[in-house]
Amino acid sequence: MRVLVTGGAGYIGSHTVVQLLAAGHQVEVVDSFANAKASVVPRIEALTGSLLTVHAFDVCDRDKTEALLAGGAFEAVIHFAGFKAVGESVAEPLSYYDNNLDSTLSLVRAMNRHGVRRLVFSSSATVYGADPELPMREELPTSATNPYGWTKVMQEQILRDVAAADHSWRIGLLRYFNPVGAHPSGTMGEDPQGNPNNLVPFIAQVAVGRRERLAVFGGDYDTPDGTCLRDYIHVEDLAAGHVAALHRLQAMAEPVGVWNLGTGQGTSVLEMVAAFSRAVGRDLPYDIVERRAGDIAVSYADPSRAHAELGWRAVKSVDDMCADAWRWQSANPQGYPDA
């Protein structure tokens, strides 16, 4: 299929582009490069042996997005583009609502106008809110505890309403748990700008010497070792889930499908530190400090619907995640080069 990938230069987007190309799809990327480096493009091309067409603009720009959909003859879109930092969304709610909602409204409007009605949307387990029943199942109610999470809840609702008004749409809502890891080649990976908000990139930067020590946010939770449990999923498994969802859209009877992309297993912060230490071959320094506001103690998926309906399953282990993340970080201590 001819697939447009928005945010395709980003962490999950770039790994998904590689797998789409390997699966024989024709892919083009649109990315504003607000949260990605252009130097990822030659990495994708080297891994896939394909020349990648990249449209460098923000899909919030309605005229450019309209022109791209008008001329691209795309059959489907995978929509990653969006801001995704929880803390930043609390400090800058308007920029999150503007960017995340406008980008989706602009894209879907242009898709609809040009009869492109196959969409895979990057959602998040954050839509299960503050105190969800565990393991998290897709039929649970959605809510949020921060503006970023609300933008995901709202985007899911927008897409459901669009599909309810025109049943020719086929939309897959993919709820990610905690994406970590990197392409096994070590040439692509997670490259957060500034202070990493997330655990694994922070640990990786400690390991490579960019950060002194890891602060473990809370050691007094009601969990086996007192630290929070999360459902970490390898970015390669996550990318494979997008390819599977894209294929599923063709066969779907219903206009909208919702799937958790997780392993179904919870891993604690200290277990992740230990796994990363094994990958690096030495103990990594950390201090247990006070809890981070807004963290929930335990989060993990019930991935059975994705197994049954997408024929997809996460296969990589926490040790695979850490080994691949370390290979990327040690080969690219400063992340992607600027030029």
Ligand code: WQD
């Ligand atoms: C994981 C655990 C922290 C950093 C967030 C978003 C979610 C999704 C994934 C976008 C927690 C602990 C972390 C550190 C730590 N993003 N931690 N020290 O918060 O589960 O999920 O990222 O879709 O929407 O909410 O991920 O990696 O920030 O934290 O101890 O320096 O690691 O307290 O228990 P989180 P995380």
